[in-house]
Amino acid sequence: MALLDVTNLSVDFQTDQGVVHAVRDISFQVGESEVVGIVGESGSGKSVTMYSVMGLLASNGDIKEGSVTFDGTEITRKAFPNQKAYEAAMSRIRGNDMSMIFQDPMTFLNPVIKIGKQVTEVIKNHNKISDAQAKEQAVSLMGQVGIPSPEQRFGQYPHEFSGGMRQRIIIAMALANNPKLIIADEPTTALDVTIQAQVLDLIKEMKEKLNSSVIMITHDLGVVASLCDRIIIMYGGKIVESGRAREIFYEPRHPYTMGLLRCVHNPEKKEKLMPIPGSPPDLLKPPAGCPFVDRCSKAMKICKVQMPKETVYSETHVCACWLEEAERRKGERHV
Amino acid sequence: MSDKVLLSVEHVKTYFDVTKGPFSRKQIVKAVDDVSFTIKEGETYGLVGESGCGKSTLGRTLVQIYRATEGRICYKGRDISTLTQNDRKEFTREVQMIFQDPYASLNPRMTVGEIIKEPMEIHKILSTSREREERAAELLKTVGLKPDHIRRYPHEFSGGQRQRISIARTLALNPKFIICDEPISALDVSIQAQIINLLKEIQENMGISYLFVAHDLSMVNYISHRIGVMYLGHLVEEGDADEVYENPIHPYTKALLSAVPIPDPDKAREKKRIQLKGELPTPLNPPSGCPFKGRCPIATEACEETRPELKDYKGHKAACFRIQT
Numbered sequence: 282m283a284l285l286d287v288t289n290l291s292v293d294f295q296t297d298q299g300v301v302h303a304v305r306d307i308s309f310q311v312g313e314s315e316v317v318g319i320v321g322e323s324g325s326g327k328s329v330t331m332y333s334v335m336g337l338l339a340s341n342g343d344i345k346e347g348s349v350t351f352d353g354t355e356i357t358r359k360a361f362p363n364q365k366a367y368e369a370a371m372s373r374i375r376g377n378d379m380s381m382i383f384q385d386p387m388t389f390l391n392p393v394i395k396i397g398k399q400v401t402e403v404i405k406n407h408n409k410i411s412d413a414q415a416k417e418q419a420v421s422l423m424g425q426v427g428i429p430s431p432e433q434r435f436g437q438y439p440h441e442f443s444g445g446m447r448q449r450i451i452i453a454m455a456l457a458n459n460p461k462l463i464i465a466d467e468p469t470t471a472l473d474v475t476i477q478a479q480v481l482d483l484i485k486e487m488k489e490k491l492n493s494s495v496i497m498i499t500h501d502l503g504v505v506a507s508l509c510d511r512i513i514i515m516y517g518g519k520i521v522e523s524g525r526a527r528e529i530f531y532e533p534r535h536p537y538t539m540g541l542l543r544c545v546h547n548p549e550k551k552e553k554l555m556p557i558p559g560s561p562p563d564l565l566k567p568p569a570g571c572p573f574v575d576r577c578s579k580a581m582k583i584c585k586v587q588m589p590k591e592t593v594y595s596e597t598h599v600c601a602c603w604l605e606e607a608e609r610r611k612g613e614r615h616v
Numbered sequence: 617m618s619d620k621v622l623l624s625v626e627h628v629k630t631y632f633d634v635t636k637g638p639f640s641r642k643q644i645v646k647a648v649d650d651v652s653f654t655i656k657e658g659e660t661y662g663l664v665g666e667s668g669c670g671k672s673t674l675g676r677t678l679v680q681i682y683r684a685t686e687g688r689i690c691y692k693g694r695d696i697s698t699l700t701q702n703d704r705k706e707f708t709r710e711v712q713m714i715f716q717d718p719y720a721s722l723n724p725r726m727t728v729g730e731i732i733k734e735p736m737e738i739h740k741i742l743s744t745s746r747e748r749e750e751r752a753a754e755l756l757k758t759v760g761l762k763p764d765h766i767r768r769y770p771h772e773f774s775g776g777q778r779q780r781i782s783i784a785r786t787l788a789l790n791p792k793f794i795i796c797d798e799p800i801s802a803l804d805v806s807i808q809a810q811i812i813n814l815l816k817e818i819q820e821n822m823g824i825s826y827l828f829v830a831h832d833l834s835m836v837n838y839i840s841h842r843i844g845v846m847y848l849g850h851l852v853e854e855g856d857a858d859e860v861y862e863n864p865i866h867p868y869t870k871a872l873l874s875a876v877p878i879p880d881p882d883k884a885r886e887k888k889r890i891q892l893k894g895e896l897p898t899p900l901n902p903p904s905g906c907p908f909k910g911r912c913p914i915a916t917e918a919c920e921e922t923r924p925e926l927k928d929y930k931g932h933k934a935a936c937f938r939i940q941t
Contacts, residue, residue: 322804443895444667473666473831475892478875482891500805503877507884526881544809545879546838554838556809560774 283310290347318505321515386447397435517572524598628687649849662840718778776807855932
């Protein structure tokens with residue numbers, strides 16, 4: 282059984298301009314101790330998807346449809362009798378069974394509370410232990426994530442830490458209660474490459490140790506290539522393709538995935554960059570058909586009016602594009 | 617690309633005095649510390665390094681947003697700190713800058729047309745407003761936007777389109793040299809490639825030189841002819857883009873390149889990474905000796921004492937005592 286099962290999820294946001302359909306009817310699973318990458322541009326719905334899983338949507342956001350089950354239990358609002366029961370259940374899960382690593386460590390940490398106190402808080406919230414024990418655990422945790430002289434660092438404030446060190450603290454807090462699922466939202470985007478490499482190694486190492494599942498939200502194909510078992514490509518609030526890392530990188534099927542791969546420069550290949558023309562769709566008025574239609578060089582008439590069906594290539598590799606369907610029909614006609 | 621040197625930077629230092637009060641100890645941030653290099657006509661020079669290494673400060677020193685504390689910056693053979701008023705006007709017209717954040721660098725209360733026309737008005741290019749308007753429309757076409765976008769405001773555009781508007785604004789002055797300070801790091805991957813290709817195209821058509829400041833090494837390798845690697849205010853390695861990328865000789869460049877994630881799952885898993893200890897030290901009262909010694913895997917006692925000079929190793933320069941030739 283999958284650890285996390287998202288089915289037919291749709292998320293809307295009420296704004297002054299109208300309703301934004303940020304996520305539209307997506308389904309995916311995350312298995313136990315699996316690392317899944319969700320890749321997409323800004324506005325593709327990748328963060329919103331995970332925020333709705335965690336129950337952290339902004340107040341104007343709302344899960345319109347669909348269900349999210351975690352470890353066999355439904356965790357959307359509709360499964361609870363009232364808001365209070367829902368909030369209580371979610372705060373038990375968050376930071377305990379499921380935890381999140383955020384992009385910007387400075388906005389996540391409270392600048393006027395000492396680092397040590399913030400780390401122990403996470404531990405004490407979910408465990409009935411004494412202050413001394415909690416402190417001991419926090420210090421050892423800080424040591425594990427590679428903070429030098431953790432006892433001394435325990436009493437310092439966030440501004441005394443560098444960006445990379447703060448991100449390590451965030452990771453320590455996320456790992457404090459041995460979560461089953463870690464959701465990392467662009468954990469290295471704000472960091473330099475050498476620090477990014479250190480942080481990615483740390484996430485990999487801790488994942489092995491705790492045997493947790495990891496969902497990595499990113500726009501950087503380089504980051505997912507080395508880390509993820511499976512990759513989900515999102516565009517305009519839809520999943521357009523998903524598959525094992527090798528399937529996505531070596532046998533991409535969706536024109537957007539192919540385009541995305543041609544946009545990143547691989548110095549070992551020396552190919553000319555082929556940008557995707559245009560810009561992502563406006564989700565206030567999402568297109569009826571394929572979200573990528575306006576930027577796709579192979580678009581057909583049907584792409585504009587109807588969302589393509591999913592074509593299954595292997596047990597793991599699925600792509601939603603009309604081209605495949607067209608090919609298949611052509612083949613049938615020839616027979 | 618010609619062999620004529622357009623800009624030469626000689627031993628430039630940019631220091632900032634950050635002493636807190638009249639009675640405190642003097643504190644100086646050595647953001648750029650003794651850097652020399654040249655840029656030829658039609659060439660792209662990529663400047664890479666981690667945040668805090670001084671690459672943006674150097675770019676800004678070149679357009680005199682910051683004054684160099686020491687050293688000489690020569691544009692077309694003339695020292696830019698001693699230009700006459702007329703020459704200075706020419707310099708400010710020919711040397712332009714594109715900034716990182718296209719949301720902050722365009723005035724939200726001006727239309728796109730006004731934004732592009734403003735530099736032409738300041739520098740008295742073209743005589744009538746009408747001609748300028750036509751030129752602005754033409755420039756919008758050059759950068760891949762529609763001429764009728766001229767009456768719109770910046771908020772109506774996406775990040776990539778805004779960056780195109782800033783490029784149109786700099787092109788309005790027919791510049792010879794553009795400093796691009798992280799022009800793509802705020803953009804999405806599919807849009808980054810659009811902007812990079814646009815910059816390349818403009819260079820091919822107009823022969824403009826670029827100083828391309830960025831931390832994304834693979835993109836810098838793609839656009840640049842030559843690359844300089846900065847560390848803690850110093851230039852530690854310099855050479856042809858492919859040469860530096862394929863055969864780095866300075867231990868810092870090696871580590872930096874090994875940390876770049878490759879978009880290829882098989883290669884990424886095989887790749888050996890050189891792990892660097894710790895983080896970039898602060899440029900506030902930096903230590904003596906080699907700036908990289910604290911994190912260097914091969915540092916010796918010699919590195920503690922004196923700072924290595926940038927030396928030539930077959931057309932590829934590096935500042936390190938430990939390079940065997």
